[in-house]
Amino acid sequence: MMEKPFAITLDAGSSRANHTGSWRNERPGYVRNLPPCNAACPAAEDVQGWLFHAEGGDYEAAWRAIVRDNPFPAVMGRVCYHPCETACHRGHLDEAVGINAVERFLGDLAIERGWGIPVEAPASGRSVLVVGAGPSGLSAAYHLRLLGHAVEVRDAAPAAGGMMRYGIPRYRLPRPVLDAEIARIGAMGVRFALGRSVTDLAAAMAEGGHDAAFLAVGAGVGRKAHVPAGAAARIIDAVSFLHGMEDDEPPRIGRRVVVYGGGDTAVDAARTARRMGAEPVIVYRRTRQRMPAHDAEVEEALEEGILARWLSTITQVEAGEVTVERMELDAEGFPQPTGETETLAADTVILALGQDCDLALVEGLDGIEVEDGVVSVGPDMMTGRAGIFAGGDMVPAERTVTTAVGHGRSAARHVDAWLRGTAHAPAARPPAAGFDALETWYYEDAPHAMRPRLEAARRASTFDEVVSGLDETTALYEARRCLSCGNCFECDNCYGVCPDNAIVKLGPGRGYRIDLDFCKGCGICVQECPCGAMAMGPEPG
Amino acid sequence: MGTQEIRYFQVGSHAVGNRLLDPGQRTVQSDPERANALTCGHRACQGCGEALGARYVVDAALRATAGRLVAVNATGCLEVFSTPYPETSWQLPWLHSLFGNAPAVATGVAAALRAQGREDVRVLAQGGDGGTVDIGFGCLSGMFERDDDVLYVCYDNQGYMNTGVQRSGATPPGARTATTEAVGDAPGAPFGQGKDVPRIAMAHGVRYVATATVADLRDLEAKVERAMEVRGARYLHVLVPCPLGWGSPAALTVRIARLATQTGLFPVYEARDGEVTGVTTIRRPAPVEEYLRPQKRFAHLFSHPSGPAALARIQEAADRNIRRYGLLGDGGPS
Numbered sequence: 001m002m003e004k005p006f007a008i009t010l011d012a013g014s015s016r017a018n019h020t021g022s023w024r025n026e027r028p029g030y031v032r033n034l035p036p037c038n039a040a041c042p043a044a045e046d047v048q049g050w051l052f053h054a055e056g057g058d059y060e061a062a063w064r065a066i067v068r069d070n071p072f073p074a075v076m077g078r079v080c081y082h083p084c085e086t087a088c089h090r091g092h093l094d095e096a097v098g099i100n101a102v103e104r105f106l107g108d109l110a111i112e113r114g115w116g117i118p119v120e121a122p123a124s125g126r127s128v129l130v131v132g133a134g135p136s137g138l139s140a141a142y143h144l145r146l147l148g149h150a151v152e153v154r155d156a157a158p159a160a161g162g163m164m165r166y167g168i169p170r171y172r173l174p175r176p177v178l179d180a181e182i183a184r185i186g187a188m189g190v191r192f193a194l195g196r197s198v199t200d201l202a203a204a205m206a207e208g209g210h211d212a213a214f215l216a217v218g219a220g221v222g223r224k225a226h227v228p229a230g231a232a233a234r235i236i237d238a239v240s241f242l243h244g245m246e247d248d249e250p251p252r253i254g255r256r257v258v259v260y261g262g263g264d265t266a267v268d269a270a271r272t273a274r275r276m277g278a279e280p281v282i283v284y285r286r287t288r289q290r291m292p293a294h295d296a297e298v299e300e301a302l303e304e305g306i307l308a309r310w311l312s313t314i315t316q317v318e319a320g321e322v323t324v325e326r327m328e329l330d331a332e333g334f335p336q337p338t339g340e341t342e343t344l345a346a347d348t349v350i351l352a353l354g355q356d357c358d359l360a361l362v363e364g365l366d367g368i369e370v371e372d373g374v375v376s377v378g379p380d381m382m383t384g385r386a387g388i389f390a391g392g393d394m395v396p397a398e399r400t401v402t403t404a405v406g407h408g409r410s411a412a413r414h415v416d417a418w419l420r421g422t423a424h425a426p427a428a429r430p431p432a433a434g435f436d437a438l439e440t441w442y443y444e445d446a447p448h449a450m451r452p453r454l455e456a457a458r459r460a461s462t463f464d465e466v467v468s469g470l471d472e473t474t475a476l477y478e479a480r481r482c483l484s485c486g487n488c489f490e491c492d493n494c495y496g497v498c499p500d501n502a503i504v505k506l507g508p509g510r511g512y513r514i515d516l517d518f519c520k521g522c523g524i525c526v527q528e529c530p531c532g533a534m535a536m537g538p539e540p541g
Numbered sequence: 542m543g544t545q546e547i548r549y550f551q552v553g554s555h556a557v558g559n560r561l562l563d564p565g566q567r568t569v570q571s572d573p574e575r576a577n578a579l580t581c582g583h584r585a586c587q588g589c590g591e592a593l594g595a596r597y598v599v600d601a602a603l604r605a606t607a608g609r610l611v612a613v614n615a616t617g618c619l620e621v622f623s624t625p626y627p628e629t630s631w632q633l634p635w636l637h638s639l640f641g642n643a644p645a646v647a648t649g650v651a652a653a654l655r656a657q658g659r660e661d662v663r664v665l666a667q668g669g670d671g672g673t674v675d676i677g678f679g680c681l682s683g684m685f686e687r688d689d690d691v692l693y694v695c696y697d698n699q700g701y702m703n704t705g706v707q708r709s710g711a712t713p714p715g716a717r718t719a720t721t722e723a724v725g726d727a728p729g730a731p732f733g734q735g736k737d738v739p740r741i742a743m744a745h746g747v748r749y750v751a752t753a754t755v756a757d758l759r760d761l762e763a764k765v766e767r768a769m770e771v772r773g774a775r776y777l778h779v780l781v782p783c784p785l786g787w788g789s790p791a792a793l794t795v796r797i798a799r800l801a802t803q804t805g806l807f808p809v810y811e812a813r814d815g816e817v818t819g820v821t822t823i824r825r826p827a828p829v830e831e832y833l834r835p836q837k838r839f840a841h842l843f844s845h846p847s848g849p850a851a852l853a854r855i856q857e858a859a860d861r862n863i864r865r866y867g868l869l870g871d872g873g874p875s
Contacts, residue, residue, distance in 0.1 A: 014582070020582055444555065491557065492567075493556050493557045497795055498593075501577050522587035
């Protein structure tokens with residue numbers, strides 16, 4: 001007698017002979033769309049991709065996924081203005097994922113555990129000179145090393161970091177963190193020539209035997225707007241002031257300080273002055289809403305007791321006092337003088353009216369065009385002169401650390417292609433992962449884990465870090481709030497909701513396959529995919 | 542409800558699977574080796590809620606009984622689409638007799654197994670709402686009052702869909718069917734008719750009664766598992782949307798089942814010995830229009846002059862459920 005399964009007495013054919021796939025007039029498929037966080041990241045990080053690893057507790061894989069694009073996770077986790085969080089779809093649901101805090105947690109963990117980055121590419125035999133050891137230059141140096149090139153970084157300052165060291169105050173970016181991430185780049189074999197400015201680019205390239213150069217000297221010159229001032233008035237520009245904080249003798253500013261300007265540098269200067277015991281007042285000619293500074297920075301400054309006078313301009317500076325004039329916005333939103341003035345006591349006036357680039361090194365070089373105080377570059381970041389590339393604050397772009405890091409990454413790829421006689425074509429961007437494609441029902445309601453903050457009163461008097469990091473549990477919780485927009489995170493919904501068992505589960509990390517012999521094309525899998533990682537498409541032919 | 546609290550915030554406990562969970566805590570349906578009791582090639586329409594619900598239930602029952610399970614099926618869509626001779630989609634011992642006698646056949650199977658001393662083998666009977674609420678109701682009531690050791694599962698798609706969408710005792714008021722056309726002064730199925738079989742089962746004092754839908758897999762699987770822990774008569778009523786009969790897009794089957802629960806029109810609860818012991822509360826309250834609008838069987842409610850009054854009555858019914866079962870989590874079961 002034949003072996004039969006339990007209690008089966010009659011041979012029957014299986015319905016698997018009936019290929020219901022022939023009923024279908026549309027077919028489901030898996031997609032990988034561009035999540036809003038990735039689309040918004042100026043440093044081109046695969047945010048959703050590294051959060052995926054962090055969610056599973058594999059922090060090293062998550063960190064390695066970050067440093068594929070950005071060598072500064074711990075710095076980013078402190079100073080990036082996180083446009084990813086502004087774009088995050090979770091913001092429509094409850095609150096954006098605290099991406100920046102998780103990045104900082106991973107960056108700090110990497111420093112604590114001493115994770116390094118091996119250079120695996122074979123030596124190319126080519127050499128690149130990077131001028132400027134700021135975020136852009138260091139990022140370019142890092143990526144060029146990863147691609148196998150020899151790299152020398154020159155900077156006029158005695159230490160590497162550029163604006164990360166000489167512009168961003170310590171309470172936002174502690175120097176041991178910056179030092180650790182720069183040291184990691186040094187350990188990859190990047191040579192640093194510090195305290196050596198480049199005045200003659202051609203000579204510097206010839207001297208070092210370099211085949212290409214990447215210029216990233218930043219915008220380190222405080223703009224000198226004309227403010228009528230008496231001979232005894234004490235005026236300093238914000239860039240010099242912040243730079244001076246890294247000297248052995250910090251600048252003397254007195255108790256009553258007026259900071260003139262409304263950008264992030266103005267806020268940094270005011271908050272730094274506050275920590276030196278001063279009572280700073282920010283004077284800005286427009287309203288708070290129109291301040292170019294990031295709102296979180298302004299908010300923290302006000303919490304620390306910094307005063308602000310919106311709609312005011314400085315008309316005269318004398319020893320010990322300034323005269324300010326009240327402004328009014330006209331119909332077009334431009335501030336117009338009213339003629340009403342008053343005086344404020346001021347031992348020092350700090351001007352934070354914008355920054356310019358010192359472009360002396362490109363003066364007289366054929367082919368390099370300068371427009372509005374910045375260097376023109378093509379889409380490949382090359383200047384008009386072959387083999388000379390530029391990025392960061394010295395080219396037209398948003399002036400943030402993250403943008404600069406992105407420039408370095410992008411420039412490194414173009415320099416590499418140029419050195420190899422090819423052209424680098426960035427991969428085409430996949431379609432945007434829209435909020436409407438999500439089925440948010442499946443996500444648990446979970447609010448943002450706020451980073452604990454030092455008491456405003458306490459931080460105002462010290463240079464301790466203002467925003468502290470997440471512990472592991474909180475970081476994991478935060479990472480798991482990611483919706484994984486447009487990319488499968490293996491929740492098994494498609495596998496479960498198919499009435500026809502037409503989805504095959506391939507195992508961890510391998511996703512799913514659609515069995516087109518049986519898929520009737522009902523589309524429930526697409527409809528119920530939480531993260532919009534599936535779409536219906538036409539049948540071929 | 543009594544299911545384990547799982548707070549992995551990415552998907553919570555609402556998705557089918559979760560790669561971050563221990564395999565032991567995952568659903569039956571997320572298992573790559575699941576039984577697929579109702580396998581591929583069945584002839585249910587695109588997006589059939591009943592085919593989905595039957596696999597969810599029988600796979601969970603197979604796991605709860607370690608595969609020692611016999612199924613008895615009433616006549617209906619589920620029987621017709623799964624067993625056109627000589628094919629079967631069933632991957633377990635399965636019997637079909639008549640439209641109205643599935644509970645009686647199941648009683649007989651349970652008695653035969655008991656006579657053989659094979660009480661490890663359990664019996665599940667299943668049918669649509671026609672076979673349960675109307676045609677097999679006498680047999681079902683008998684099975685209940687005798688407390689026979691059978692889990693009876695009704696897949697409720699609110700009409701006789703297999704024979705051409707006629708009204709059953711489970712068709713909701715206002716719905717258009719082939720026998721309650723959208724014509725006359727009060728189009729669609731009349732108000733004030735129909736049966737609430739889960740409550741009738743509770744009135745029998747049945748040991749375990751539960752309602753569920755294809756929109757909440759974890760809840761459904763937990764209820765099957767709890768039902769199989771009990772000996773004696775048990776009743777599970779599962780709402781399964783029917784794209785054909787309801788005139789809803791095939792892709793929306795799960796979504797519409799979810800809206801039935803979130804509007805309060807289909808209360809999800811469980812009861813032991815005639816008392817409600819737990820309710821699944823509403824997470825995202827929705828007005829009944831949101832549930833009715835995607836279904837063509839209710840289209841006349843949005844065009845006919847009697848529509849607004851009918852909609853108000855349907856909303857009243859939903860609000861009554863919300864009060865009666867404490868679906869907003871404020872009152873608790875009454």
